[in-house]
């Protein structure tokens with residue numbers, strides 16, 4: 084073990100009960116980047132009660148997510164979403180999590196995921212038939228609607244008749260109100276009837292009613308090829324099945340984790356393309372050569388390396404999940420510092436992905452950097468849009484295939500001209516949508 088430093092890692096002094104909350108502010112990615120650049124690879128600060136370290140050295144991140152993973156659990160930021168996600172895969176821990184992960188893993192293997200590709204292509208084409216040249220759209224809403232419809236179909240076997248708008252409206256309210264709780268120095272329990280809690284509980288009730296409804300409908304009908312059918316039929320090693328409550332938690336988790344993230348990787352890709360016409364030209368040349376105007380399918384993916392590089396590079400600069408956290412469950416050592424039980428360790432993709440040591444000219448959008456095997460030369464945790472270790476995103480193959488198919492299928496038919504007076508900024512919440520949306524005009528390619 085390295086010699087332990089006395090005291091806390093360097094960082095800004097906090098004030099009173101709120102610590103550094105005021106400095107963190109709504110654009111918390113700036114705070115994180117500034118912290119790492121000013122104080123180095125292990126920095127410390129305080130948010131309300133919570134003592135946090137921000138680590139940005141790939142080896143230290145590996146220590147937390149892999150080597151010492153058994154001494155950590157998800158941090159308060161993840162646990163905060165338990166009222167919505169219950170004991171689903173993102174928020175559960177220990178043996179319970181492991182049994183669920185084993186149960187769900189087969190549905191996310193590459194071979195199984197390939198069977199979802201035709202749905203992705205078909206739904207992208209359906210969206211294109213509805214678009215008209217000259218139409219004004221919000222790119223982020225269009226892609227969120229598309230990935231939402233694809234998730235409902237592939238994960239739950241649900242078609243258009245589902246009231247997606249109703250689900251999404253309640254989900255947005257719940258995510259926003261739960262997210263707001265993280266900015267408060269003291270959190271009231273959610274059963275206290277404050278105005279925000281009343282709205283939150285109403286949204287949760289509505290959401291659970293809708294989700295329970297489609298699970299019940301599924302149980303009553305012959306099971307299909309979708310993930311929910313697999314979950315209903317699946318048995319643990321001891322022969323037990325998932326309870327109604329657990330089915331709901333996993334369904335909510337997969338829907339939330341599985342569509343907004345991919346939509347954001349596409350939204351930020353379009354934004355970056357709109358700012359980099361040279362990249363867009365190379366990209367459309369690849370599509371012309373490989374696809375010649377037809378929609379992309381699973382078999383095309385290996386022949387679209389530049390498309391994959393554009394998505395990798397967009398997720399480097401605008402990682403849909405920009406921070407992950409763990410809480411120590413015992414006293415530990417990290418980077419020469421003591422980590423006491425209860426301390427939180429944050430790892431921010433926004434920060435790590437901008438390290439000039441691994442990404443020269445880090446603010447530039449350069450998909451070419453991925454083309455000569457960069458991914459194999461980087462330390463494992465220099466680039467980790469999907470996290471890593473045992474809690475690696477279960478949907479990584481699903482997401483990458485979906486992003487490539489949708490980018491190529493849509494991008495061959497339309498380009499987006501951003502509104503000249505659009506203000507584009509990030510809004511870091513649980514994921515990182517554009518703060519004011521992404522208004523654009525559709526132009527036929």
Ligand code: HEM
Nearest residue numbers: 172173340341344345403404407469470474476477478482
């Ligand atoms: C571009 C798209 C996506 C990104 C950037 C992303 C990112 C992540 C990250 C960073 C984690 C790890 C969180 C942590 O360690 O605390 C994670 C976990 C997870 N993701 Fe994704 N994700 C994406 C798409 C998906 C999709 C498509 C699904 C499902 C269909 C999904 C389902 C999950 C689940 C269930 C977990 C929890 C896994 C576990 O702890 O066992 N994600 N994701």
